[in-house]
Amino acid sequence: MSRNICIYQEFLTEAHRRQIEETAAETGFTPHFFTLEQFEEAKACLQDSEILYAHSLDLLKAGPKTLRWYCCSYAGVDPYCREPSPFPSPDCLLTNSNGYGVTIAEHVIMVLLMLFRRMPEYEAVVRNRDWSNQLAVRSIYENAFVILGTGNIGQTTAERLRGMGAAKITGLSRSGKGPDCFDEVRPITELDEILPETRTLIMALPGTPETRHILDRRRIGLLPEGAYVVNVGRGSAIDQEALAEALNGGRLGGAALDVMEPEPLPKDDPLWTARNLILTPHVSGNMTLGYTCDVNVEMFCGDLRNYAAGKPLRHLVDRAKGY
Amino acid sequence: MSRNICIYQEFLTEAHRRQIEETAAETGFTPHFFTLEQFEEAKACLQDSEILYAHSLDLLKAGPKTLRWYCCSYAGVDPYCREPSPFPSPDCLLTNSNGYGVTIAEHVIMVLLMLFRRMPEYEAVVRNRDWSNQLAVRSIYENAFVILGTGNIGQTTAERLRGMGAAKITGLSRSGKGPDCFDEVRPITELDEILPETRTLIMALPGTPETRHILDRRRIGLLPEGAYVVNVGRGSAIDQEALAEALNGGRLGGAALDVMEPEPLPKDDPLWTARNLILTPHVSGNMTLGYTCDVNVEMFCGDLRNYAAGKPLRHLVDRAKGY
Numbered sequence: 001m002s003r004n005i006c007i008y009q010e011f012l013t014e015a016h017r018r019q020i021e022e023t024a025a026e027t028g029f030t031p032h033f034f035t036l037e038q039f040e041e042a043k044a045c046l047q048d049s050e051i052l053y054a055h056s057l058d059l060l061k062a063g064p065k066t067l068r069w070y071c072c073s074y075a076g077v078d079p080y081c082r083e084p085s086p087f088p089s090p091d092c093l094l095t096n097s098n099g100y101g102v103t104i105a106e107h108v109i110m111v112l113l114m115l116f117r118r119m120p121e122y123e124a125v126v127r128n129r130d131w132s133n134q135l136a137v138r139s140i141y142e143n144a145f146v147i148l149g150t151g152n153i154g155q156t157t158a159e160r161l162r163g164m165g166a167a168k169i170t171g172l173s174r175s176g177k178g179p180d181c182f183d184e185v186r187p188i189t190e191l192d193e194i195l196p197e198t199r200t201l202i203m204a205l206p207g208t209p210e211t212r213h214i215l216d217r218r219r220i221g222l223l224p225e226g227a228y229v230v231n232v233g234r235g236s237a238i239d240q241e242a243l244a245e246a247l248n249g250g251r252l253g254g255a256a257l258d259v260m261e262p263e264p265l266p267k268d269d270p271l272w273t274a275r276n277l278i279l280t281p282h283v284s285g286n287m288t289l290g291y292t293c294d295v296n297v298e299m300f301c302g303d304l305r306n307y308a309a310g311k312p313l314r315h316l317v318d319r320a321k322g323y
Numbered sequence: 324m325s326r327n328i329c330i331y332q333e334f335l336t337e338a339h340r341r342q343i344e345e346t347a348a349e350t351g352f353t354p355h356f357f358t359l360e361q362f363e364e365a366k367a368c369l370q371d372s373e374i375l376y377a378h379s380l381d382l383l384k385a386g387p388k389t390l391r392w393y394c395c396s397y398a399g400v401d402p403y404c405r406e407p408s409p410f411p412s413p414d415c416l417l418t419n420s421n422g423y424g425v426t427i428a429e430h431v432i433m434v435l436l437m438l439f440r441r442m443p444e445y446e447a448v449v450r451n452r453d454w455s456n457q458l459a460v461r462s463i464y465e466n467a468f469v470i471l472g473t474g475n476i477g478q479t480t481a482e483r484l485r486g487m488g489a490a491k492i493t494g495l496s497r498s499g500k501g502p503d504c505f506d507e508v509r510p511i512t513e514l515d516e517i518l519p520e521t522r523t524l525i526m527a528l529p530g531t532p533e534t535r536h537i538l539d540r541r542r543i544g545l546l547p548e549g550a551y552v553v554n555v556g557r558g559s560a561i562d563q564e565a566l567a568e569a570l571n572g573g574r575l576g577g578a579a580l581d582v583m584e585p586e587p588l589p590k591d592d593p594l595w596t597a598r599n600l601i602l603t604p605h606v607s608g609n610m611t612l613g614y615t616c617d618v619n620v621e622m623f624c625g626d627l628r629n630y631a632a633g634k635p636l637r638h639l640v641d642r643a644k645g646y
Contacts, residue, residue: 102464106487110436113429117606123446126602129595131587133604139612141425163486164429264454272452279449281456283440289462 005031005304008042008054009073016297023301027308051307053300061086069093069307071300071315075100075153075285076234078207081322095303095315096323099295100285101156104232107284108157108202109164111256112140115228120254120276141165146194148214149204149233150178150185151323157202158182170194188214195222200230207234208322217242226253232284235261244274252276258284328354328627331365331377332396339620346624350631374630376623384409392416392630394623394638398423398476398608399557401530404645418626418638419646422618423608424479427555430607431480431525432487434579435463438551443577443599464488469517471537472527472556473501473508480525481505493517511537518545523553530557531645540565549576555607558584567597575599581607 005024012020017033024031029051034042043062046052052063053071057079060070065088072080077096080086087094114120116138125132145161147154150171158169158181171178172194176187186194191214195201201223205211215229216239223229229252231238240260246252254276263282265271271279285292303313317323328347335343340356347354352374357365366385369375375386376394380402383393388411395403400419403409410417437443439461448455468484470477473494481492481504494501495517499510509517514537518524524546528534538552539562546552552575554561563583569575577599586605588594594602608615626636640646 102488103460103462106436106462106464107440109487110433110440110442113433114437117430117433119433122603122606125604126595129588129590131604133606133609135606135609137426137606137609137612139426139429139614141429142614160487164432164483165425265452267452272449280445281448281454283445283456283458283460286456286458286460289460291462291464 002030003028003051004045004049005029005051005053006034006042006046006049007031008034008036008039008052008056008059010036011073011293012297013293016293019297019301023304027304029304029308051304057086061088063088063092065089067092069095069313071095071097071303073097073296073300076207077317078234078236078322081208081317081319085319087319093313094317094319095299095313096317097296097299097315098152099292099299101152103286103289103292104153104204104284105156105160107258107280108153108204108230108232109140109160111230111258111278111280112200112202112228114278115230115254115256115276116140120278142167143200144168144170144197145200145202146170146172146198147182147202147204148172148188148191148237149206150182151204151206153204153232154202155179155181157204191219192222195219196224198223198227200228203229203231203233203237205233205237206323207236212236213239215239215243220246220252223252225251228253229255231256232258235259235263240269240271244270244277247274247277250275254278256280258282325353326351326374327368327372328352328374328376329357329365329369329372330354331357331359331362331375331379331382333359334396334616335620336616339616342620342624346627350627352627352631374627380409384411386411386415388412390415392418392636394418394420394626396420396619396623399530400640401557401559401645404531404640404642408642410642416636417640417642418622418636419640420619420622420638421475422615422622424475426609426612426615427476427527427607428479428483430581430603431476431527431553431555432463432483434553434581434601434603435523435525435551437601438553438577438579438599439463443601465490466522467491467493467520468523468525469493469495469521470505470525470527471495471511471514471560472529473505474527474529476527476555477525478502478504480527514542515545518542519547521546521550523551526552526554526556526560528556528560529646530559535559536562538562538566543569543575546575548574551576552578554579555581558582558586563592563594567593567600570597570600573598577601579603581605 032045047064051069055073118135150173168183171182171185172188178185220242256278258280355368374392378396441458473496491506494505494508495511501508543565579601581603
């Protein structure tokens, strides 16, 4: 009996399909492709499949006990690590995809510059067809940054800040260790000491019980007057009510959120009208960037080779920890 | 009789004043400082001054025939090179200031990312409190860029594009020569051959008779479908009517103009409502960035030493050429 892979993805090009077909053929698998409209067909195929490559809670829940590996094409796998577990069996492997670094880092650089260069205010000037142009601006050049989370997104962002002449880039990770693209990496337990000197805080953390409201009201109060906050990790990491108050009261200089809680944001949420807040509807990691899709497929194919050879999967997630 | 410098500037800090005072003392000059409200006082002082450090056509016009050097604190000196000349004597030296590279380059990176990542459209989504989030995005990473003008702004922009992983950066200069931060530098005379392959055109040219409407209707037509245009040089470089038409007709993907003609833009100008156009009221080089001001003062002090020693001025402008 052939070993089947059920693939339920919208973004794949012809070249991606060929790449998956070739890797599957080399490793003794047969891939079956479904678009998002073909949920029922995918579900039927999944019953005889050993591997699922998708981003769908519903499809995963409908899988057989014999499913061995779920490759999630997103980076954030928090919905898959909550109780009750959506996995059909407790020992099914979970991998995630981290090809989002480049597109998310470009998003971070964009919103940082928009905040520093007062774009929310200049956009209002332009909407009124006015010409006032003397707002004080800040620069990435020769300034310091703190990045909460030293994974792929944090690293790729650090590299770009470096390329624009940032003076000092501090990473914060659970272990207090991290790669050389940071000037220093400190443990997250030191967050309270670091915040009072953090003029710009970039948050790129996974959504886990430990990161929930890690930036709460008290810690927002530790940030210096006029500080900026950018979040591209998970909305649950910030006490949004406290953030909106600090923005509206003028204590913070500005913020940019691509993630919030819940999503979509309710129509009457105070965030919609908070002062100097740049909101985007969870688009920083969109798969529409060709490079991101290419990396996603490459990661799946790489781990498919590992899986077939009985080697450890490179992008394995600890389902208990959530990352 | 002491040799006087008339300084008519708003942006100087105490540290800047001390730096100028020390350099002046070393070189046998006495500086006299005036804020922008003190026009009449500055004008009176100017009558006995050999040097003027300012950015004011009116003050320059009111200068004495004995004025030897006008140090303009702006980069764009086109208003000073037009006929009738505002200079009180034909042999008065003119220097300009090029410390604007960093802040203008950060502006270019910001608007490029805003165009690539569809921010004008996502901002409309957010204004309506909607949540549609599947627009196709583009990236600086692995993409190609053409920069018209290889001066300080063009170079600083090229370095930042490189830091973000740009695949190929082509500079265009009059001589066809330029520094290593470009992958290639070609003469502006080859513009017509280059435009059909230019998906993103960044314009950072001085305002001279030669650059007037260098991007005219015919050349806008040479750009490929969906191309992007960013201009931080001078508004006169673009046929704005043709640009607005190409944007509204969907032939171009988007544009960002920090400079236009005239400034301020008239209330009924078609640019205000052009599709996918990011307008800013000539703010990319604002002096409110501390670094920009520091470089400006350093350049003046450096050339003051050159002037006192009878050496050529480093930032001398050819008044006939206009740059």
